[in-house]
Amino acid sequence: MNIHEHQAKEILKKYGAIVPAGFFSTSVDDLIEKAKNLKTEKYVLKAQIHAGGRGKAGGVKILNTLEELKNSANELLGKTLVTHQTGPEGREVKRLYVEESSNIEKEFYLSCLVDRASSKIAFISSDQGGMDIEEVASSNPEKIITTKVDIAEEISDADCESVIKIFDLKSDAKDQAISLIKSIYKMFISTDANMVEVNPLILTKEGKIVCLDAKVNFDSNALFRHPEILELRDLNEEDPTEIEASKHDLAYIKLDGSIGCMVNGAGLAMATMDIIKLYGKEPANFLDVGGGASKEKVSAAFKIILSDKNVKGILINIFGGIMRCDVLAQGVVDAAKEINISVPLVVRLAGTNFKEGKEILDNSGLKLISAENLDDAAKKIVEAIK
Numbered sequence: 057m058n059i060h061e062h063q064a065k066e067i068l069k070k071y072g073a074i075v076p077a078g079f080f081s082t083s084v085d086d087l088i089e090k091a092k093n094l095k096t097e098k099y100v101l102k103a104q105i106h107a108g109g110r111g112k113a114g115g116v117k118i119l120n121t122l123e124e125l126k127n128s129a130n131e132l133l134g135k136t137l138v139t140h141q142t143g144p145e146g147r148e149v150k151r152l153y154v155e156e157s158s159n160i161e162k163e164f165y166l167s168c169l170v171d172r173a174s175s176k177i178a179f180i181s182s183d184q185g186g187m188d189i190e191e192v193a194s195s196n197p198e199k200i201i202t203t204k205v206d207i208a209e210e211i212s213d214a215d216c217e218s219v220i221k222i223f224d225l226k227s228d229a230k231d232q233a234i235s236l237i238k239s240i241y242k243m244f245i246s247t248d249a250n251m252v253e254v255n256p257l258i259l260t261k262e263g264k265i266v267c268l269d270a271k272v273n274f275d276s277n278a279l280f281r282h283p284e285i286l287e288l289r290d291l292n293e294e295d296p297t298e299i300e301a302s303k304h305d306l307a308y309i310k311l312d313g314s315i316g317c318m319v320n321g322a323g324l325a326m327a328t329m330d331i332i333k334l335y336g337k338e339p340a341n342f343l344d345v346g347g348g349a350s351k352e353k354v355s356a357a358f359k360i361i362l363s364d365k366n367v368k369g370i371l372i373n374i375f376g377g378i379m380r381c382d383v384l385a386q387g388v389v390d391a392a393k394e395i396n397i398s399v400p401l402v403v404r405l406a407g408t409n410f411k412e413g414k415e416i417l418d419n420s421g422l423k424l425i426s427a428e429n430l431d432d433a434a435k436k437i438v439e440a441i442k
């Protein structure tokens with residue numbers, strides 16, 4: 057789960073990091089009222105969307121007066137911001153953040169994430185912070201260093217030193233940076249985060265180490281342990297079909313292709329996506345209906361797949377283990393009663409109760425194409441949508 061910059065900064069602050077004073081609002085009048093209390097020379101206005109690259113897209117503005125702040129806020133609120141991370145459809149700006157301005161001496165890059173390959177926490181740091189870390193990664197990879205840290209209560213001083221070495225800081229600023237790494241590590245472990253990214257992390261002209269931007273992603277599977285973090289979820293920023301899927305406890309991820317996939321088991325879902333690609337098409341989604349799915353759950357999943365306008369055909373690939381093929385079939389038939397299926401449907405059933413499942417589908421009056429196995433199924437659906 058992602059959160060907004062202003063929420064991420066609040067959490068960072070709680071763990072001891074320095075962030076600029078600021079506040080968020082969803083209305084311009086309220087924003088201006090609150091801005092009057094900020095002790096600052098200039099105001100930094102920032103669009104709050106779950107995507108980076110706002111600076112280059114006009115989503116970050118530095119303003120000299122309250123008048124300017126008001127004009128820019130009016131312009132930005134409700135605007136659809138297109139950044140290199142939003143995709144061409146962009147994101148509507150529904151909340152704004154205002155903070156005191158900082159005098160930047162140097163901009164650094166700092167992030168922390170789970171490194172699955174080594175089962176460690178990796179810190180990534182660079183002295184080339186700011187807006188273009190992807191560019192640095194491809195043209196000057198030696199400017200980015202990775203420090204892998206063993207998972208423990210606390211991070212060692214030696215590890216902190218190696219993370220911040222590339223920043224080349226002196227005395228007091230160096231101590232601040234070390235303390236920041238400790239704060240981020242503590243926050244990362246305590247909140248079950250997947251990623252914390254601070255870009256830019258800055259050294260101010262006054263010698264302070266400040267987090268000027270912040271992005272945090274949490275492990276959704278651990279959110280039950282953190283109700284206060286779950287409250288930060290902003291459904292405006294999520295795909296409506298994914299929200300609907302999460303209500304039914306379905307593992308669903310929307311993708312860009314044209315073949316909707318209804319599968320049980322994450323491994324089988326991955327294999328199904330692979331084989332669709334092998335035959336030259338792209339999956340429209342990842343979907344694992346899970347082991348003991350009810351027909352209601354199956355039906356909800358089927359409706360979610362059909363609600364995606366990019367879906368030109370559906371492949372149902374079920375290997376009945378705990379999941380029974382007849383339950384699956386009934387769920388599909390129930391869903392079809394409520395929404396018209398106007399795209400080709402290929403079905404491959406195997407395992408528990410597959411005969412009963414096939415019978416339900418055969419007697420349903422639905423137009424379907426049966427497949428013998430996974431390979432046959434993929435070939436048939438790709439053929440059917442041509």
Ligand code: GDP
Pocket residue numbers: 100102107108109110111112116118156157158159160163186187255256268269270
């Ligand atoms: P992003 O483009 O979505 O990653 O948004 P950021 O929060 O990183 O802001 C983009 C850029 O705006 C930063 O890299 C800074 O260079 C600049 N910026 C943000 N806040 C301030 C500030 O208080 N003072 C100055 N001088 N620049 C700022």
Ligand code: MN
Pocket residue numbers: 108109186187255256269
């Ligand atoms: Mn940034």
